[in-house]
Amino acid sequence: MALQIGITGGIGSGKSMVCRIFKALGAPFYSADERAKWLLNNDEKLKKTVEALLGKDAYLADGSYNRRWVAQEVFSKPALLQQLNAIVHPRVGEDTEAWVKRHKKAPYLVKEAAIMARAGQRNSLDKIIVVEAPVALRVARVLQRDAQRSEAEIRDIISRQISDDERLQLADFVIKNDESQLLTPQVWELHQLFCKKR
Numbered sequence: 001m002a003l004q005i006g007i008t009g010g011i012g013s014g015k016s017m018v019c020r021i022f023k024a025l026g027a028p029f030y031s032a033d034e035r036a037k038w039l040l041n042n043d044e045k046l047k048k049t050v051e052a053l054l055g056k057d058a059y060l061a062d063g064s065y066n067r068r069w070v071a072q073e074v075f076s077k078p079a080l081l082q083q084l085n086a087i088v089h090p091r092v093g094e095d096t097e098a099w100v101k102r103h104k105k106a107p108y109l110v111k112e113a114a115i116m117a118r119a120g121q122r123n124s125l126d127k128i129i130v131v132e133a134p135v136a137l138r139v140a141r142v143l144q145r146d147a148q149r150s151e152a153e154i155r156d157i158i159s160r161q162i163s164d165d166e167r168l169q170l171a172d173f174v175i176k177n178d179e180s181q182l183l184t185p186q187v188w189e190l191h192q193l194f195c196k197k198r
Helices: 016-026 032-042 042-053 069-074 078-102 135-145 151-160 164-168 183-197
Strands: 004-007 029-031 107-112 127-132 175-176
Touching: 004 016, 004 183, 016 029, 016 107, 016 127, 016 175, 016 183, 029 032, 032 042, 032 078, 032 107, 042 078, 069 078, 107 183, 127 164, 135 151, 175 183
Parallel strands: 004 107, 004 127, 029 107, 127 175
Antiparallel strands: none
């Protein structure tokens, strides 16, 4: 089987950019967040289950997932958020397994997720890469790409995510994205290492 590499990092750390470099190098890439969004919009069985939990407002008239409404509904109700996650996460897990089987001949696979456990701990990952950047830089990046969010909102999101220290405890490898080092050589070095391990 292909090596399974998890990539994580806080909001604005640049994990998506790191994933794009791995993808450009030919690594099959899976984004748990993007696939969850796709499944919530396209998987009829999942849609029915979400609607049964949250009601008709969970979907708009055109059948698309009412993300903003759901977020407002669940983030102030931890028990409801937990129930929603208990529906969505297993479905994403099944989707991930099917994707892994489709790419078993690749030397390694890359999976991106905001929340991750240590490699081998309640997951099928072999190694974890943490993308790291200083908080001030992360805030500036998110402000630049998302004009809808205020600095206070972004700092609130950061405070709700696991801390940088906790994230580093999961890391087998750390990629520094603090603008003092180039990203591509760091990714290239890991790409070569993962290709050799096959």
